[in-house]
Each structure stands twice: as structure tokens, then as C-alpha cells.
């Protein structure tokens with residue numbers, strides 16, 4: 001199973017989402033790995049810093065280019081879950097999307113953000129690619145609930161669970177996650193249904 005985390009915007013929470021969901025998957029005894037396709041290499045740096053801090057992550061993070069992505073299906077194990085962390089732009093994003101079984105689109109709740117996420121949802125729909133939007137950095141559960149309803153009214157797919165805004169999510173960069181995954185446990189449970 002290959003899952004890409006895609007949003008054509010930096011700082012939307014892609015890398016954090018990839019790392020948190022990989023952690024959740026590992027805690028559910030899944031054979032999971034992260035592929036870092038972002039030239040900035042944030043996921044790779046995160047894993048290296050965690051190791052230096054003596055907090056080795058429960059999954060591997062490897063960098064990957066377009067060629068590696070195209071061969072991915074042939075080179076991965078049958079039971080493997082690969083989570084691809086994407087950059088905000090570039091051909092590698094299209095290839096990651098192409099080779100994926102499922103795409104996660106993190107979105108924050110600003111009006112521009114939400115409409116961009118809906119546009120992405122529309123093009124994924126048009127391409128017949130299974131996906132779900134994921135609301136991140138939520139400050140108000142009621143507004144998040146309204147946003148989820150609005151997204152569904154527009155015919156787009158969205159996770160029921162959303163991820164609250166927490167300073168702790170900035171502090172965890174370069175470290176292993178604590179036992180509490182700040183809502184990503186519930187996102188992963190929904191994802192398990194997709195995987196199954």
C-alpha cells in the first residue's frame with residue numbers, strides 16, 4: 001500500500017502528518033516506511049536528529065527521486081505500507097500521486113486553504129485517485145465540524161478525525177513522538193479501514 005501526503009503549499013503539515021501516521025502504523029505492528037521526496041529533506045533530517053538524540057524512530061526514512069518512485073511497486077514488500085512525504089511542487093509530486101493507492105491532502109481551515117484543498121480534491125477525483133482531505137491545526141472543534149460538513153456537501157472526501165493545533169507538534173520535530181499522537185491515532189484508524 002502506497003500513500004502520498006500532498007498539498008501544493010509549504011508549511012501545511014505534510015511532513016508532520018507523514019511522520020505521525022508512520023508512527024501510528026508502526027505502533028499497530030505494520031511494516032511501514034517513509035519516503036522523503038522533498039529536496040529540502042525535512043523528514044530525513046527529522047529521523048537523523050531523532051537518532052542523534054537516542055530516540056530512533058520505529059520506521060525508516062529514505063530519500064527517493066522520481067526514478068525510485070517509479071520502481072517502488074516492484075521493490076516493496078507485499079505487506080509494506082509506504083508513506084511518501086512530498087514537496088510543495090515539482091514533477092515528483094505528480095509521480096508520487098500516480099504510484100499511490102491513496103492520497104492524503106492536509107488542509108488548514110483558512111478560506112483560501114480550504115478552497116485550494118477542494119480544488120486538489122476535484123482534480124484527484126477527476127483522475128480517479130482515492131483520497132481524503134485532512135483538517136490540520138484545528139483551533140475550534142465546532143468550526144472543524146462545520147468545515148467537514150461543508151467539504152462533504154461539496155462532494156469531497158474528508159477524514160472525520162481532525163488534528164488540533166498544538167505547540168507540542170513543533171517541539172516533536174527531530175524527536176520520536178510521545179504516546180499521544182495528537183489526533184493522528186484516530187486518523188490512522190480511519191486509514192486502516194481504507195487499507196483493509
Ligand SMILES: Nc1ncnc2c1ncn2[C@@H]1O[C@H](COP(=O)(O)OP(=O)(O)O)[C@@H](O)[C@H]1O
Pocket residue numbers: 009010011012013014015016017042136137138163164165166167169170171173
Ligand atoms: N497540529 C499542529 N499544530 C501546530 N503546529 C503544527 C501542527 N502540525 C504541523 N505544525 C507545524 O507547522 C509547520 C509546518 O509543518 P510541516 O509538517 O513541516 O509542513 P510541510 O511538510 O507541509 O511543509 C511546522 O512548524 C510544524 O511543527
Ligand SMILES: [Mg+2]
Pocket residue numbers: 014015016038042085086
Ligand atoms: Mg515537508
